[in-house]
Amino acid sequence: DRDNDRVSVSLDELTRVVRLWQSQKSDKNENENPYQQLFQHVHPLVIGAVDRAESLSIMLCKELLAYHIKEEKIQDRIANALNAKYPSHGYPILFEEAKRVGLKVSHLTPEINSLLLELNELYSEMGQRATTDFDDTHAHSNEILNIWETSGILVHFQQDKDWFYRTEERRWISLNDNSTWRRTLKVGNKIEKSILHIS
Incomplete structure:
Protein backbone atom coordinates (compact mmCIF):
# COMPACT_ATOMS: atom_id res chain seq x y z
CA ASP A 1 0.00 0.00 0.00
CA ARG A 2 1.05 3.67 0.12
CA ASP A 3 2.96 3.12 3.41
CA ASN A 4 4.79 0.10 1.98
CA ASP A 5 2.88 -2.20 4.35
CA ARG A 6 1.74 -5.62 3.24
CA VAL A 7 -1.89 -5.89 2.22
CA SER A 8 -4.11 -8.92 2.60
CA VAL A 9 -5.29 -10.78 -0.47
CA SER A 10 -8.20 -13.20 -0.54
CA LEU A 11 -8.70 -16.08 -2.95
CA ASP A 12 -12.08 -14.59 -3.82
CA GLU A 13 -10.39 -11.34 -4.90
CA LEU A 14 -7.85 -13.22 -7.02
CA THR A 15 -10.46 -15.41 -8.73
CA ARG A 16 -12.64 -12.35 -9.38
CA VAL A 17 -9.70 -10.59 -11.07
CA VAL A 18 -9.05 -13.64 -13.28
CA ARG A 19 -12.77 -13.99 -14.07
CA LEU A 20 -13.01 -10.28 -14.94
CA TRP A 21 -9.90 -10.56 -17.13
CA GLN A 22 -11.35 -13.54 -19.00
CA SER A 23 -14.76 -11.92 -19.48
CA GLN A 24 -13.24 -8.73 -20.91
CA LYS A 25 -10.44 -10.14 -23.05
CA SER A 26 -10.45 -9.13 -26.70
CA ASP A 27 -9.28 -11.00 -29.80
CA LYS A 28 -5.83 -9.37 -29.73
CA ASN A 29 -5.04 -10.55 -26.16
CA GLU A 30 -6.95 -13.83 -26.38
CA ASN A 31 -3.81 -15.94 -25.89
CA GLU A 32 -2.54 -13.92 -22.92
CA ASN A 33 -2.53 -15.70 -19.61
CA PRO A 34 -4.02 -13.56 -16.79
CA TYR A 35 -1.63 -15.15 -14.30
CA GLN A 36 1.39 -13.66 -16.12
CA GLN A 37 0.06 -10.20 -15.34
CA LEU A 38 -1.12 -11.17 -11.86
CA PHE A 39 2.31 -12.58 -10.88
CA GLN A 40 3.82 -9.11 -11.45
CA HIS A 41 1.78 -7.87 -8.48
CA VAL A 42 1.15 -10.99 -6.38
CA HIS A 43 3.86 -13.61 -5.78
CA PRO A 44 2.85 -17.14 -6.93
CA LEU A 45 3.53 -18.51 -3.43
CA VAL A 46 1.04 -16.01 -2.02
CA ILE A 47 -1.63 -17.35 -4.37
CA GLY A 48 -0.89 -20.89 -3.13
CA ALA A 49 -0.98 -19.74 0.50
CA VAL A 50 -4.29 -17.94 -0.05
CA ASP A 51 -5.77 -21.10 -1.60
CA ARG A 52 -4.57 -23.12 1.39
CA ALA A 53 -6.05 -20.57 3.81
CA GLU A 54 -9.42 -20.80 2.07
CA SER A 55 -9.33 -24.62 2.32
CA LEU A 56 -8.55 -24.29 6.04
CA SER A 57 -11.40 -21.82 6.49
CA ILE A 58 -13.88 -24.21 4.85
CA MET A 59 -12.57 -27.14 6.94
CA LEU A 60 -12.92 -25.19 10.21
CA CYS A 61 -16.38 -24.01 9.21
CA LYS A 62 -17.46 -27.63 8.56
CA GLU A 63 -16.00 -28.77 11.90
CA LEU A 64 -17.98 -26.09 13.75
CA LEU A 65 -21.15 -26.90 11.81
CA ALA A 66 -20.73 -30.60 12.70
CA TYR A 67 -21.61 -29.77 16.33
CA HIS A 68 -25.09 -28.74 15.18
CA ILE A 69 -25.68 -30.38 11.79
CA LYS A 70 -25.00 -34.08 11.22
CA GLU A 71 -25.59 -34.28 7.43
CA GLU A 72 -22.25 -33.82 5.65
CA LYS A 73 -23.84 -32.54 2.41
CA ILE A 74 -25.57 -29.74 4.32
CA GLN A 75 -22.30 -28.91 6.14
CA ASP A 76 -20.50 -28.69 2.77
CA ARG A 77 -23.18 -26.50 1.21
CA ILE A 78 -23.29 -24.05 4.14
CA ALA A 79 -19.48 -23.91 4.55
CA ASN A 80 -18.97 -23.21 0.85
CA ALA A 81 -21.74 -20.59 0.82
CA LEU A 82 -20.30 -18.77 3.85
CA ASN A 83 -16.77 -18.83 2.42
CA ALA A 84 -17.45 -17.99 -1.22
CA LYS A 85 -20.78 -16.23 -1.76
CA TYR A 86 -20.27 -13.06 0.27
CA PRO A 87 -18.31 -9.95 -0.77
CA SER A 88 -16.31 -9.80 2.48
CA HIS A 89 -15.86 -11.53 5.82
CA GLY A 90 -17.28 -8.44 7.48
CA TYR A 91 -20.58 -8.77 5.61
CA PRO A 92 -23.41 -9.03 8.18
CA ILE A 93 -25.60 -12.11 7.76
CA LEU A 94 -28.95 -11.27 9.32
CA PHE A 95 -31.69 -13.63 10.52
CA GLU A 96 -33.58 -14.23 7.25
CA GLU A 97 -30.38 -14.67 5.25
CA ALA A 98 -28.98 -17.10 7.83
CA LYS A 99 -32.15 -19.18 7.43
CA ARG A 100 -31.80 -19.08 3.63
CA VAL A 101 -28.18 -20.29 3.88
CA GLY A 102 -29.41 -23.25 5.95
CA LEU A 103 -28.30 -22.28 9.44
CA LYS A 104 -30.54 -23.21 12.35
CA VAL A 105 -31.43 -19.83 13.83
CA SER A 106 -33.90 -18.55 16.39
CA HIS A 107 -34.63 -15.10 17.79
CA LEU A 108 -33.01 -14.16 21.11
CA THR A 109 -35.13 -13.36 24.11
Missing part, protein backbone atom coordinates in the same frame (compact mmCIF):
# COMPACT_ATOMS: atom_id res chain seq x y z
CA PRO A 110 -35.06 -9.62 24.93
CA GLU A 111 -33.21 -10.38 28.20
CA ILE A 112 -30.38 -12.31 26.49
CA ASN A 113 -30.19 -9.73 23.71
CA SER A 114 -29.83 -6.95 26.30
CA LEU A 115 -27.08 -8.86 28.16
CA LEU A 116 -25.17 -9.50 24.92
CA LEU A 117 -25.39 -5.82 23.97
CA GLU A 118 -23.96 -4.90 27.40
CA LEU A 119 -21.16 -7.44 26.96
CA ASN A 120 -20.43 -6.09 23.47
CA GLU A 121 -20.21 -2.57 24.90
CA LEU A 122 -17.71 -3.72 27.54
CA TYR A 123 -15.58 -5.61 25.01
CA SER A 124 -15.72 -2.65 22.61
CA GLU A 125 -14.46 -0.37 25.38
CA MET A 126 -11.71 -2.85 26.31
CA GLY A 127 -10.65 -3.19 22.68
CA GLN A 128 -10.42 0.54 21.91
CA ARG A 129 -7.43 1.40 19.80
CA ALA A 130 -4.89 3.20 21.97
CA THR A 131 -1.97 4.71 20.05
CA THR A 132 0.01 7.68 21.31
CA ASP A 133 1.95 9.59 18.64
CA PHE A 134 4.99 11.36 20.09
CA ASP A 135 6.05 12.80 16.73
CA ASP A 136 5.83 11.77 13.08
CA THR A 137 8.28 8.86 13.52
CA HIS A 138 7.66 7.68 17.12
CA ALA A 139 4.51 6.17 18.60
CA HIS A 140 3.39 3.84 21.38
CA SER A 141 0.62 1.28 21.08
CA ASN A 142 -1.17 -0.04 24.16
CA GLU A 143 -4.37 -1.88 23.32
CA ILE A 144 -6.21 -5.13 23.95
CA LEU A 145 -6.32 -7.18 20.76
CA ASN A 146 -7.94 -10.43 21.89
CA ILE A 147 -10.39 -11.32 24.68
CA TRP A 148 -11.37 -14.80 25.87
CA GLU A 149 -13.76 -15.19 28.77
CA THR A 150 -15.57 -17.90 30.66
CA SER A 151 -17.13 -18.14 34.11
CA GLY A 152 -14.72 -16.66 36.67
CA ILE A 153 -11.78 -16.07 34.31
CA LEU A 154 -10.85 -13.54 31.64
CA VAL A 155 -7.80 -13.89 29.39
CA HIS A 156 -6.71 -11.11 27.06
CA PHE A 157 -3.77 -10.17 24.87
CA GLN A 158 -2.40 -6.72 25.67
CA GLN A 159 -0.25 -5.12 22.99
CA ASP A 160 2.29 -2.80 24.60
CA LYS A 161 5.08 -1.60 22.33
CA ASP A 162 6.84 1.37 20.79
CA TRP A 163 6.89 2.04 17.06
CA PHE A 164 9.55 3.77 14.98
CA TYR A 165 8.94 4.80 11.37
CA ARG A 166 12.02 4.02 9.30
CA THR A 167 11.73 6.67 6.59
CA GLU A 168 14.23 5.08 4.18
CA GLU A 169 12.20 1.85 4.07
CA ARG A 170 8.80 3.53 4.46
CA ARG A 171 7.72 1.12 7.19
CA TRP A 172 7.09 0.96 10.93
CA ILE A 173 9.48 -1.04 13.14
CA SER A 174 8.36 -2.25 16.58
CA LEU A 175 10.61 -1.65 19.60
CA ASN A 176 10.44 -2.41 23.34
CA ASP A 177 7.71 -5.01 22.88
CA ASN A 178 6.17 -5.83 26.27
CA SER A 179 3.02 -7.38 24.80
CA THR A 180 1.66 -10.31 26.83
CA TRP A 181 -1.29 -12.57 27.44
CA ARG A 182 -2.85 -11.60 30.77
CA ARG A 183 -5.19 -13.50 33.05
CA THR A 184 -7.80 -12.09 35.43
CA LEU A 185 -9.31 -14.57 37.91
CA LYS A 186 -12.11 -14.14 40.40
CA VAL A 187 -11.20 -16.07 43.56
CA GLY A 188 -13.94 -15.64 46.16
CA ASN A 189 -14.37 -11.87 46.47
CA LYS A 190 -10.86 -11.11 45.17
CA ILE A 191 -9.68 -10.32 41.67
CA GLU A 192 -6.24 -11.74 40.84
CA LYS A 193 -4.31 -10.48 37.81
CA SER A 194 -1.24 -12.16 36.34
CA ILE A 195 0.73 -12.64 33.15
CA LEU A 196 -0.21 -15.84 31.33
CA HIS A 197 2.83 -17.51 29.78
CA ILE A 198 1.88 -19.21 26.52
CA SER A 199 4.54 -20.61 24.22
Whole structure:
Protein backbone atom coordinates (compact mmCIF):
# COMPACT_ATOMS: atom_id res chain seq x y z
CA ASP A 1 0.00 0.00 0.00
CA ARG A 2 1.05 3.67 0.12
CA ASP A 3 2.96 3.12 3.41
CA ASN A 4 4.79 0.10 1.98
CA ASP A 5 2.88 -2.20 4.35
CA ARG A 6 1.74 -5.62 3.24
CA VAL A 7 -1.89 -5.89 2.22
CA SER A 8 -4.11 -8.92 2.60
CA VAL A 9 -5.29 -10.78 -0.47
CA SER A 10 -8.20 -13.20 -0.54
CA LEU A 11 -8.70 -16.08 -2.95
CA ASP A 12 -12.08 -14.59 -3.82
CA GLU A 13 -10.39 -11.34 -4.90
CA LEU A 14 -7.85 -13.22 -7.02
CA THR A 15 -10.46 -15.41 -8.73
CA ARG A 16 -12.64 -12.35 -9.38
CA VAL A 17 -9.70 -10.59 -11.07
CA VAL A 18 -9.05 -13.64 -13.28
CA ARG A 19 -12.77 -13.99 -14.07
CA LEU A 20 -13.01 -10.28 -14.94
CA TRP A 21 -9.90 -10.56 -17.13
CA GLN A 22 -11.35 -13.54 -19.00
CA SER A 23 -14.76 -11.92 -19.48
CA GLN A 24 -13.24 -8.73 -20.91
CA LYS A 25 -10.44 -10.14 -23.05
CA SER A 26 -10.45 -9.13 -26.70
CA ASP A 27 -9.28 -11.00 -29.80
CA LYS A 28 -5.83 -9.37 -29.73
CA ASN A 29 -5.04 -10.55 -26.16
CA GLU A 30 -6.95 -13.83 -26.38
CA ASN A 31 -3.81 -15.94 -25.89
CA GLU A 32 -2.54 -13.92 -22.92
CA ASN A 33 -2.53 -15.70 -19.61
CA PRO A 34 -4.02 -13.56 -16.79
CA TYR A 35 -1.63 -15.15 -14.30
CA GLN A 36 1.39 -13.66 -16.12
CA GLN A 37 0.06 -10.20 -15.34
CA LEU A 38 -1.12 -11.17 -11.86
CA PHE A 39 2.31 -12.58 -10.88
CA GLN A 40 3.82 -9.11 -11.45
CA HIS A 41 1.78 -7.87 -8.48
CA VAL A 42 1.15 -10.99 -6.38
CA HIS A 43 3.86 -13.61 -5.78
CA PRO A 44 2.85 -17.14 -6.93
CA LEU A 45 3.53 -18.51 -3.43
CA VAL A 46 1.04 -16.01 -2.02
CA ILE A 47 -1.63 -17.35 -4.37
CA GLY A 48 -0.89 -20.89 -3.13
CA ALA A 49 -0.98 -19.74 0.50
CA VAL A 50 -4.29 -17.94 -0.05
CA ASP A 51 -5.77 -21.10 -1.60
CA ARG A 52 -4.57 -23.12 1.39
CA ALA A 53 -6.05 -20.57 3.81
CA GLU A 54 -9.42 -20.80 2.07
CA SER A 55 -9.33 -24.62 2.32
CA LEU A 56 -8.55 -24.29 6.04
CA SER A 57 -11.40 -21.82 6.49
CA ILE A 58 -13.88 -24.21 4.85
CA MET A 59 -12.57 -27.14 6.94
CA LEU A 60 -12.92 -25.19 10.21
CA CYS A 61 -16.38 -24.01 9.21
CA LYS A 62 -17.46 -27.63 8.56
CA GLU A 63 -16.00 -28.77 11.90
CA LEU A 64 -17.98 -26.09 13.75
CA LEU A 65 -21.15 -26.90 11.81
CA ALA A 66 -20.73 -30.60 12.70
CA TYR A 67 -21.61 -29.77 16.33
CA HIS A 68 -25.09 -28.74 15.18
CA ILE A 69 -25.68 -30.38 11.79
CA LYS A 70 -25.00 -34.08 11.22
CA GLU A 71 -25.59 -34.28 7.43
CA GLU A 72 -22.25 -33.82 5.65
CA LYS A 73 -23.84 -32.54 2.41
CA ILE A 74 -25.57 -29.74 4.32
CA GLN A 75 -22.30 -28.91 6.14
CA ASP A 76 -20.50 -28.69 2.77
CA ARG A 77 -23.18 -26.50 1.21
CA ILE A 78 -23.29 -24.05 4.14
CA ALA A 79 -19.48 -23.91 4.55
CA ASN A 80 -18.97 -23.21 0.85
CA ALA A 81 -21.74 -20.59 0.82
CA LEU A 82 -20.30 -18.77 3.85
CA ASN A 83 -16.77 -18.83 2.42
CA ALA A 84 -17.45 -17.99 -1.22
CA LYS A 85 -20.78 -16.23 -1.76
CA TYR A 86 -20.27 -13.06 0.27
CA PRO A 87 -18.31 -9.95 -0.77
CA SER A 88 -16.31 -9.80 2.48
CA HIS A 89 -15.86 -11.53 5.82
CA GLY A 90 -17.28 -8.44 7.48
CA TYR A 91 -20.58 -8.77 5.61
CA PRO A 92 -23.41 -9.03 8.18
CA ILE A 93 -25.60 -12.11 7.76
CA LEU A 94 -28.95 -11.27 9.32
CA PHE A 95 -31.69 -13.63 10.52
CA GLU A 96 -33.58 -14.23 7.25
CA GLU A 97 -30.38 -14.67 5.25
CA ALA A 98 -28.98 -17.10 7.83
CA LYS A 99 -32.15 -19.18 7.43
CA ARG A 100 -31.80 -19.08 3.63
CA VAL A 101 -28.18 -20.29 3.88
CA GLY A 102 -29.41 -23.25 5.95
CA LEU A 103 -28.30 -22.28 9.44
CA LYS A 104 -30.54 -23.21 12.35
CA VAL A 105 -31.43 -19.83 13.83
CA SER A 106 -33.90 -18.55 16.39
CA HIS A 107 -34.63 -15.10 17.79
CA LEU A 108 -33.01 -14.16 21.11
CA THR A 109 -35.13 -13.36 24.11
CA PRO A 110 -35.06 -9.62 24.93
CA GLU A 111 -33.21 -10.38 28.20
CA ILE A 112 -30.38 -12.31 26.49
CA ASN A 113 -30.19 -9.73 23.71
CA SER A 114 -29.83 -6.95 26.30
CA LEU A 115 -27.08 -8.86 28.16
CA LEU A 116 -25.17 -9.50 24.92
CA LEU A 117 -25.39 -5.82 23.97
CA GLU A 118 -23.96 -4.90 27.40
CA LEU A 119 -21.16 -7.44 26.96
CA ASN A 120 -20.43 -6.09 23.47
CA GLU A 121 -20.21 -2.57 24.90
CA LEU A 122 -17.71 -3.72 27.54
CA TYR A 123 -15.58 -5.61 25.01
CA SER A 124 -15.72 -2.65 22.61
CA GLU A 125 -14.46 -0.37 25.38
CA MET A 126 -11.71 -2.85 26.31
CA GLY A 127 -10.65 -3.19 22.68
CA GLN A 128 -10.42 0.54 21.91
CA ARG A 129 -7.43 1.40 19.80
CA ALA A 130 -4.89 3.20 21.97
CA THR A 131 -1.97 4.71 20.05
CA THR A 132 0.01 7.68 21.31
CA ASP A 133 1.95 9.59 18.64
CA PHE A 134 4.99 11.36 20.09
CA ASP A 135 6.05 12.80 16.73
CA ASP A 136 5.83 11.77 13.08
CA THR A 137 8.28 8.86 13.52
CA HIS A 138 7.66 7.68 17.12
CA ALA A 139 4.51 6.17 18.60
CA HIS A 140 3.39 3.84 21.38
CA SER A 141 0.62 1.28 21.08
CA ASN A 142 -1.17 -0.04 24.16
CA GLU A 143 -4.37 -1.88 23.32
CA ILE A 144 -6.21 -5.13 23.95
CA LEU A 145 -6.32 -7.18 20.76
CA ASN A 146 -7.94 -10.43 21.89
CA ILE A 147 -10.39 -11.32 24.68
CA TRP A 148 -11.37 -14.80 25.87
CA GLU A 149 -13.76 -15.19 28.77
CA THR A 150 -15.57 -17.90 30.66
CA SER A 151 -17.13 -18.14 34.11
CA GLY A 152 -14.72 -16.66 36.67
CA ILE A 153 -11.78 -16.07 34.31
CA LEU A 154 -10.85 -13.54 31.64
CA VAL A 155 -7.80 -13.89 29.39
CA HIS A 156 -6.71 -11.11 27.06
CA PHE A 157 -3.77 -10.17 24.87
CA GLN A 158 -2.40 -6.72 25.67
CA GLN A 159 -0.25 -5.12 22.99
CA ASP A 160 2.29 -2.80 24.60
CA LYS A 161 5.08 -1.60 22.33
CA ASP A 162 6.84 1.37 20.79
CA TRP A 163 6.89 2.04 17.06
CA PHE A 164 9.55 3.77 14.98
CA TYR A 165 8.94 4.80 11.37
CA ARG A 166 12.02 4.02 9.30
CA THR A 167 11.73 6.67 6.59
CA GLU A 168 14.23 5.08 4.18
CA GLU A 169 12.20 1.85 4.07
CA ARG A 170 8.80 3.53 4.46
CA ARG A 171 7.72 1.12 7.19
CA TRP A 172 7.09 0.96 10.93
CA ILE A 173 9.48 -1.04 13.14
CA SER A 174 8.36 -2.25 16.58
CA LEU A 175 10.61 -1.65 19.60
CA ASN A 176 10.44 -2.41 23.34
CA ASP A 177 7.71 -5.01 22.88
CA ASN A 178 6.17 -5.83 26.27
CA SER A 179 3.02 -7.38 24.80
CA THR A 180 1.66 -10.31 26.83
CA TRP A 181 -1.29 -12.57 27.44
CA ARG A 182 -2.85 -11.60 30.77
CA ARG A 183 -5.19 -13.50 33.05
CA THR A 184 -7.80 -12.09 35.43
CA LEU A 185 -9.31 -14.57 37.91
CA LYS A 186 -12.11 -14.14 40.40
CA VAL A 187 -11.20 -16.07 43.56
CA GLY A 188 -13.94 -15.64 46.16
CA ASN A 189 -14.37 -11.87 46.47
CA LYS A 190 -10.86 -11.11 45.17
CA ILE A 191 -9.68 -10.32 41.67
CA GLU A 192 -6.24 -11.74 40.84
CA LYS A 193 -4.31 -10.48 37.81
CA SER A 194 -1.24 -12.16 36.34
CA ILE A 195 0.73 -12.64 33.15
CA LEU A 196 -0.21 -15.84 31.33
CA HIS A 197 2.83 -17.51 29.78
CA ILE A 198 1.88 -19.21 26.52
CA SER A 199 4.54 -20.61 24.22
